[in-house]
Amino acid sequence: MLYTFMDFCAGIGCWRLWLEQAWFQCIAYSEIDPKAEYTYKTFFGNKEQNFWNLMKINPDNLPDFDLLIAWFPCQTFSVMGQRKGMEDPRGQVILWIKRILQQKKTKYFILENVKGLVNHNWWKTLKDILEMLDETGYYVKRQVLNTKDYGLPQSRERIYFLWVRKDLWPFNEKLKFPMSVNQEPLENYLIENSSKHNFSKTRSETMIRYLNNKYNKWELSIDDVIKKEWCIIDTRQSDIRFYQWFSPTLRNGRHWLIYSKNGKLREISGLEWLLLQWIPYELASKIIWKLPDTDLLSQAWNAMSVNVIKAIWEIFFDFISSINPHGSYTTWLSNRKTLISEWVWSYREIEQLETR
Numbered sequence: 274m275l276y277t278f279m280d281f282c283a284g285i286g287c288w289r290l291w292l293e294q295a296w297f298q299c300i301a302y303s304e305i306d307p308k309a310e311y312t313y314k315t316f317f318g319n320k321e322q323n324f325w326n327l328m329k330i331n332p333d334n335l336p337d338f339d340l341l342i343a344w345f346p347c348q349t350f351s352v353m354g355q356r357k358g359m360e361d362p363r364g365q366v367i368l369w370i371k372r373i374l375q376q377k378k379t380k381y382f383i384l385e386n387v388k389g390l391v392n393h394n395w396w397k398t399l400k401d402i403l404e405m406l407d408e409t410g411y412y413v414k415r416q417v418l419n420t421k422d423y424g425l426p427q428s429r430e431r432i433y434f435l436w437v438r439k440d441l442w443p444f445n446e447k448l449k450f451p452m453s454v455n456q457e458p459l460e461n462y463l464i465e466n467s468s469k470h471n472f473s474k475t476r477s478e479t480m481i482r483y484l485n486n487k488y489n490k491w492e493l494s495i496d497d498v499i500k501k502e503w504c505i506i507d508t509r510q511s512d513i514r515f516y517q518w519f520s521p522t523l524r525n526g527r528h529w530l531i532y533s534k535n536g537k538l539r540e541i542s543g544l545e546w547l548l549l550q551w552i553p554y555e556l557a558s559k560i561i562w563k564l565p566d567t568d569l570l571s572q573a574w575n576a577m578s579v580n581v582i583k584a585i586w587e588i589f590f591d592f593i594s595s596i597n598p599h600g601s602y603t604t605w606l607s608n609r610k611t612l613i614s615e616w617v618w619s620y621r622e623i624e625q626l627e628t629r
């Protein structure tokens with residue numbers, strides 16, 4: 274039997290990428306941004322209905338489903354934003370999600386948000402959300418996880434909530450968040466060779482001026498920067514930061530994330546942004562010719578890190594199976610190798626296939 278889920282605030286569908294590998298089938302989604310919808314459809318096709326604005330959905334019009342995946346606007350909670358939280362109308366998405374849960378009595382519910390939600394408004398926002406969903410009838414496990422602890426070389430801290438309807442919550446519940454794993458080398462993800470992303474003359478000149486501004490005062494020359502191979506360089510107004518083993522959090526407005534390869538400075542490309550969220554190479558390469566890098570950057574910034582979804586899913590799927598016996602995730606995985614291997618997940622895998 275397949276379980277079903279609805280993908281709310283679907284973005285480019287990172288949850289779906291992994292869940293559909295593991296006994297769950299997406300039956301519909303809701304995404305308000307036409308460009309994100311375009312990428313979603315490029316990845317998954319046109320079959321499922323997009324319900325667009327979540328806050329205009331009448332739950333009576335929704336099909337039944339077992340799992341609800343959602344997010345709610347992080348601009349209202351992010352430490353970068355103005356921290357208006359629940360007072361901002363965009364913060365109210367969570368109230369609509371509650372309405373849907375109440376009406377549909379969905380069994381499981383997964384939510385992700387920025388780490389800033391934890392202490393927003395002196396911890397009151399989080400407390401309100403937890404109380405509201407407790408009253409709606411759900412128990413929860415939550416934890417802040419960092420993408421770079423699960424194999425991918427990007428630092429990205431997000432809070433993850435796993436909610437289960439109270440009547441399904443087992444007495445001896447043993448749901449624990451996943452253990453960390455070793456990180457892969459950054460160079461596995463910085464694989465673009467196109468000259469389009471070489472640092473232009475104008476960019477180099479701006480960089481030289483930057484290194485000589487009143488904050489940096491030539492502490493580093495451009496040659497020093499170029500010598501730092503496979504290191505991501507983030508320039509801010511007052512300083513320059515080097516990330517040797519991992520990328521800083523992808524986000525809009527980081528126009529200056531660069532790195533040095535073979536003696537040249539390069540900008541991180543749209544493809545590399547997507548790979549740094551563990552979007553399979555095969556899928557990423559379907560969209561990079563269709564949208565400009567600026568759009569790919571915002572989509573990658575918004576996206577969930579698929580490696581973290583995989584890690585969470587391994588434990589959550591085992592938990593669900595312990596309630597509804599379907600066998601463990603590992604058993605399931607070994608029986609379904611063909612489906613998993615249909616996707617080539619990294620550029621290195623493609624290289625290996627080609628040299629075989």
Ligand SMILES: C[S@@+](CC[C@H](N)C(=O)[O-])C[C@H]1O[C@@H](n2cnc3c(N)ncnc32)[C@H](O)[C@@H]1O
Nearest residue numbers: 282283284285286287304305306326327576577
């Ligand atoms: C952080 S992203 C979610 C990322 C997604 N889980 C993924 O992995 O790609 C949030 C998405 O919610 C969408 N969104 C925001 N408000 C919405 C609403 N009221 N209804 C539907 N989608 C909405 C945004 O356009 C954005 O693409």
